[in-house]
Every structure is written in C-alpha cells, then in structure tokens.
Amino acid sequence: MASVKLTNVKKVYDKNVVAVHDFNLEIKDKEFVVFVGPSGCGKSTTLRMIAGLEEISEGTVEIDGEVVNDLQPKDRGIAMVFQNYALYPHMSVYDNIAFSLRLKKVPEDVIYDKVTKAAETLGITEYLMRKPRALSGGQRQRVAIGRAMVRDSKVFLMDEPLSNLDAKLRNQMRAEIILLRQKLDTTFIYVTHDQTEAMTLADRIVIMKDGFIMQVGSPDEVFDMPDNLFVAEFIGAPKMNIVKTGLVCENGKYYVTPFGAKIAVDGDKGEMLAERGVKGGEVLLGVRPEHIDLAKAGEDAIPCTLVVDEMMGSELHLHVDTEDGTRMIVRVPTIDISKEERKALVAGAKLYITFGGKAMHLFDPETEKNLLA
Ligand SMILES: Nc1ncnc2c1ncn2[C@@H]1O[C@H](COP(=O)(O)OP(=O)(O)OP(=O)(O)O)[C@@H](O)[C@H]1O
Ligand SMILES: [Mg+2]
Structure with a gap:
C-alpha cells in the first residue's frame, strides 16, 4: 500500500537532453496509473526515476510521504517488471521467482509458500521446474511478474511488459493484469505506448509528449474531453x-x-x-x-x-x-x-x-x- 507523489520532477541527461520537464503528479494508494505517449516522450525515464534506477535531476519523488530521492532502489519498496523479462536462463522458474528472497536470506519454507502462491495466482504452477527457454513468451512474462509479486512491494512498476507478445497473447495478458491488480490490491504504475492498453487498464492515464504531460484523466475523460489536439489524436483508434x-x-x-x-x-x-x-x-x-x-x-x-x-x-x-x-x-x-x-x-x-x-x-x-x- 502506498501513494506516490512527484513534484516538479525533471530529468536532464548529459549533453543537456531534457527527457522530462516539470512532472507533477499525485498517485493515490491502490491506484492504477498508466503513462502513455509516443516513443521518446519520457515514460521510461519517469518510471526509472521513481524506481531509483535513474538519478532525479530536479524535484522530489515521495513514496508514502517520504522523499526517496536518495534511497537505493531496494529500499524504496517497489517492484519492477521490464519489457524483456530479464529471467536467469540457467535457473528454473521456481528459482527465478525465489531469487530476490534468497538474497534477503528469507527462510526456505517461507520462500516455498510465497513462490507457490504467486505461481498459483499466475497459473504457472506446472512450469515451476522448467527453465525459461522451455516457456512461451506469455509464460515467461508471468514468471517475470511472479518475481516482482513475491517481494511484497508497496508499488508495482511495469515498463511495457506486454510489448514482446503477439497481439492475441497481449489481449489475454491484459485481462490477466486486470485480474492480478484485483488480487494484489497495490499501487500500479504502468508504462505503454499503446493507447488501447492505457484505456483498458488505467484508473487514470497520463498522456505525455516530448517530456511534458499533455493531460491527466480517467479513460472516459481523455476520450470524451481531450484537453488538446495531441491527446485527441493519440487516444482512440482509428484516430480522430x-x-x-x-x-x-x-x-x-x-x-x-x-x-x-x-x-x-x-x-x-x-x-x-x-x-x-x-x-x-x-x-x-x-x-x-x-x-x-x-x-x-x-x-x-x-x-x-x-x-x-x-x-x-x-x-x-x-x-x-x-x-x-x-x-x-x-x-x-x-x-x-x-x-x-x-x-x-x-x-x-x-x-x-x-x-x-x-x-x-x-x-x-x-x-x-x-x-x-
Ligand atoms: N541514458 C540516456 N542518455 C541520454 N538520453 C537519453 C538516455 N535515456 C533516454 N534518453 C532520451 O530521453 C528521452 C526519453 O527517453 P525514454 O526512454 O524515457 O522514452 P520512452 O517514452 O520510454 O520511449 P519508448 O516508448 O521508446 O520506450 C529520449 O529522447 C531519449 O533519447
Ligand atoms: Mg520506454
């Protein structure tokens, strides 16, 4: 359980590339917020600053009211799922999911409970002893989500988790993420460039362009009353x-x-x-x-x-x-x-x-x- 607040957050990469300008947003506890926008608009950069994987140039990020700018990623209470799963190929599914818990020296019986529970939630129990290479893309994606789930994080960050999957599997996993969200009952920040994913998953959508927020609103709001031409053309397919x-x-x-x-x-x-x-x-x-x-x-x-x-x-x-x-x-x-x-x-x-x-x-x-x- 956690709220996340970004205040005047800015990211300047070297050579003066401003990837994110003055980002302001308050995410409520248990809210599902989606950052959406075209390639290069600063979605991943913003997510990585929340995760602690990218230094924050200006402004503050707070999790549950605590400024986390100087906290290590592991101390922020977040879990992150990436586009490319990043599973360990030589480890079984079970060991992949258990990995972070073993690093923390969690007792094996507790690990067993957590891994089997996560696997059950995700429907991958029968694959626990397999290596990732013997799984389909969707199954691998579920392992990656399982790995994040067992960490009992306050905030779940996902960066284009479905973009490596084919269209049919993507639809199916989208529905599963909605179910997962109901089961986990935690705060989600989800990045995608796909407006359909944004519309179907989000409580609130943050539409970005060139490092600026163009609009924040519920799917209905951004669809029915786009603040500007950019949002009007970005949301809805075929476009307005x-x-x-x-x-x-x-x-x-x-x-x-x-x-x-x-x-x-x-x-x-x-x-x-x-x-x-x-x-x-x-x-x-x-x-x-x-x-x-x-x-x-x-x-x-x-x-x-x-x-x-x-x-x-x-x-x-x-x-x-x-x-x-x-x-x-x-x-x-x-x-x-x-x-x-x-x-x-x-x-x-x-x-x-x-x-x-x-x-x-x-x-x-x-x-x-x-x-x-
Ligand atoms: N390490 C870096 N050094 C310099 N510039 C960077 C770096 N990482 C990203 N950028 C630039 O910052 C901007 C935002 O990048 P970011 O990865 O956040 O975009 P994105 O919205 O996630 O795009 P995509 O949908 O393609 O993943 C881009 O112009 C990108 O080229
Ligand atoms: Mg990105």
Missing part, C-alpha cells in the same frame, strides 16, 4: 478526423461549416461557446470515425468518394476523400449495412457522410487547445 473549418454564430446558435455543409453544434456545447464569448472564425473540428454516419444528400451532409474499405469483421473502416481531397475515416458497424448497400461500397463510390453536433470536438487552430474543455 481533424478538419480545419469555419465556426459561425447565427441568432445565438453555432454551426460548423466543413466542406460547404452546415452542421449545428449541440446545445450544451453551443452554450459553452457562448459563455466563453467565442465569436466564431476558423477552428479545428475533430470527429471520431465511429461518430460519422453515412447519409443522404442534404445541407448537413458532406459529399465524398470512397477510396478504400477495410472489412474488420464487426465493422467497416471506410477511407473517403472529400471534394477538396481531405482524407477522412468512417467506422460503420457491419450490422447496419444491408447486402445491397455493402455491394455498392466499392472504390470510387460517391457517398455522403454526416455527424451530429454532440460528436464534435473543437480546437483553437493556434494553441491547439480544446475550445470546450
């Missing part, structure tokens, strides 16, 4: 469509005017714009692919041409070009399309798309901040 367009205000009602169409901004959002005194002008309009519908010609419909259709099973991903050549992606549930309609969806087909005012996100083209956040 972004179009530069006009925003007009007529008789107190707001409309966006993408590609000559005129689409009313939903009441609540319109009210917010009015409250903030937004006059209209150029905006970046964001609409998620799943919020766009195929439509009939009309004032609120945008004519376009189908370029590619991807059949994903339960849904179609339609890549369409508007008349000025802007590429947009539309997600349509297959179940909503009749056989006749499906036949007509071939490259070159002329379509109309539309979306409701509720589904819109509006960003300032200069600052890229959400006008409604």
